[in-house]
Amino acid sequence: MKFFLLYVDPGTGSFIAQVLIAGFLGFLFAIRSWLYKMWRKMRGLPLEDDDD
Amino acid sequence: MTTDAPRHPGSFRHPGSFRDPAGFVAVREDHVLRVVLPPGRDDYALFAASPLAEKLREKQLILPFEEIPASESPHPGAAHVLRSPRLALYSFPYEWSVSQLRDAALLTLRVLRLALRHGMTLKDASAFNVSFAGARPVFTDLLSFTAYREGEPWAGYLQFCEQFLVPLLLSRRAGRAVSDLLRARHDGIPLDAGARLLRGWSSLRPGPLMHVHLHARSIRRDARRMRREGVSGRLAPAAAPRQSLKQTLALVDSLRRTVESITLPGGGSAWDRYYDDTVYSGAETRKKEDLVRGWIARVSPASVWDLGSNTGRYARLAADAGIPTAAFDADDAVVDAMYRDARERGDEHLTPLVMNLANPSPALGWAHSERESLEARGPAGLALYLGLMHHLRFTHMVPLEEQMSYLARIARHAIVEWIPREDVNVRAMTEGSVREGFAYSREGFLSALEGRFRVVESVVLGESGREMFLVSRT
Known part of the structure; x- marks a missing residue:
């Protein structure tokens, strides 16, 4: 039950939207990273990691 | 957030700090305490132990804080107490x-x-x-x-x-x-x-x-x-x-x-639009600047509020002297330009804010206690009240008596500019309108100061007849 005991309660509607949107964006990101990796691989460049 | 004495006697907790079960804030004279209560204990322990806290501090994304013994909190049951420096003015x-x-x-x-x-x-x-x-x-x-x-x-x-x-x-x-x-x-x-x-x-x-x-x-x-x-x-x-x-x-x-990707409307033009000061001769402007700089040094306040800053020319004199300075203007575009300029220069002391003195920030939220009014966040050590009195008098119809009464509530000292009725800017506002009949005189201004401020020094700027007053609360 802990899941819903949040300090601010945005409600289920917002959560559902967020999960769908984040899922879609995560999918786009995965494709983009994959393409990027392929592109670097083809040119024989080392792979980098991102941080802040 | 005024003084060490809580405005709500008997309360240690900031009256507006009640939403978070993990803890609350208490504002003291020169620092802010964050009291972590048992429900917030684990989260704080995780935060303090992770490299995150150090990284945030290093990148200056948070205010520095240190943990002090929980016994120093008058609140029983505090799990941790964190002390941070208090900002001169918390803006909303x-x-x-x-x-x-x-x-x-x-x-x-x-x-x-x-x-x-x-x-x-x-x-x-x-x-x-x-x-x-x-x-x-x-x-x-x-x-x-x-x-x-x-x-x-x-x-x-x-x-x-x-x-x-x-x-x-x-x-x-x-x-x-x-x-x-x-x-x-x-x-x-x-x-x-x-x-x-x-x-x-x-x-x-x-x-x-x-x-x-x-x-x-x-x-x-x-x-x-x-x-x-x-x-x-x-x-x-x-x-x-x-x-x-x-x-x-x-x-x-x-x-x-x-x-x-949100681009800002308007932008840069605000800089060109302003400068009332163009009616001054170059010499008068320099004299005014020197005077303001000198008086700021003389009062040496802990904080400065420029109550009608325009582009922040005079507020910057205080900020450059290392004094935490808030520059208020009612015009969002002007404040925005001032902010971007200050941000680029990495200004550590100047905070431009949107504030219309004719309608300053009220107290908001539950029981008027969550967000303090401008007045409750004062008084400022020194207020700059330059090129403002005639605007408030003729545009917002605020009598001089009212103006000085409010000024005395929000500042301990003030630098006030008196602009005579004959001044070209004042004439532009009044001539041919009903405003010509509004009471507005040097005598009226001096009598509005009485009982509230004493005049420490006054200097006539020059041909324009504008006059600068350094006043201190009686």
Whole structure:
């Protein structure tokens, strides 16, 4: 039950939207990273990691 | 946030700090205490032990803090007590220009991203978690950090959209009016209302489409479902939606890109529009500057409020002297230009803010105690009251007596400029209108000072007849 005991309660509607949107964006990101990796691989460049 | 003596006798806790069960804030004379209560103990321990706290400090994204013995808190049952320096003036989102709100939004996302990278997250996205130290936004709410649990969506998403994203998107259309909206709705602009106001162009761009329009639609749909099914319509925890850390990071990056893509209306022109001072000769302006600089040094105040700063020429004299200075102007575009300039220069002391002295920030929130009025955040050590009196007299019809009475409530000392009726700017406001009949005289001004301020020094600037007064509260 802990899941819903949040300090601010945005409600289920917002959560559902967020999960769908984040899922879609995560999918786009995965494709983009994959393409990027392929592109670097083809040119024989080392792979980098991102941080802040 | 005035003095060590709480304005609500007997209370140690800041009266507006009651929402978070994890702890509360207490404001002392020169520092702020954050008292962590047992429900917040584990989260704080995790935060303090992780490299996150150090990183945030290093990057100056939060105010420095140190833990002091819990026994120093008069509050029984404190798990931890954290002490941070107190900012000279805590500003609120409805006092920020569009660029300031944008930078505060980006700061929140940056802090969140760093937290997520260290196994933590932010449990909310209140714009009130951010304030300005000079021209630099800082994240102030150390109790906002909580452990990240695998699979959980970000609890602050809706709040971020309502307090940052919607106001920023609206600012493209409404400009200044957005801070007025935020003043009326200090918890943010409801997403549903935001989606309606933003209908049209913005729904064609991916960021607003997802985070505002689809988001609002999902909330509406869920509200209908709840009405139909009652409490049983609430999702069971087992069925709760899950999202991976990567997906959350992708969401945060999308919010960042959306915020970054919001370009500001107008911009630079504000600099050219202003400078009332053009009626002065160059020599008079220099004299005024030297005078203000000298008087600031003489009073040596702990804080300066420039109550009608325009582009901040005189406020900067105080800031350059290392004094925390707030530069107020009613014009959002002018404040925005001043802020961007100060931010670029890395100004540590100047905080430009949107404030119309004819209608200063009121006390807001529960029992008028959550967000303090401008007056309650004073008094300032020194106020600059330059080129302001005639504006308030003739545009807002505030008698000089009223003006000096309010000034005495918000400042200990003041530098006041008297501009005679014959001045070209005053004539432009009054001639041929009913305002010509308004009481406005040097004698009236001096009598308005009586009983409130004593004149320490006065200097006539030159041909224009303008006169500068250094006054101190009696």
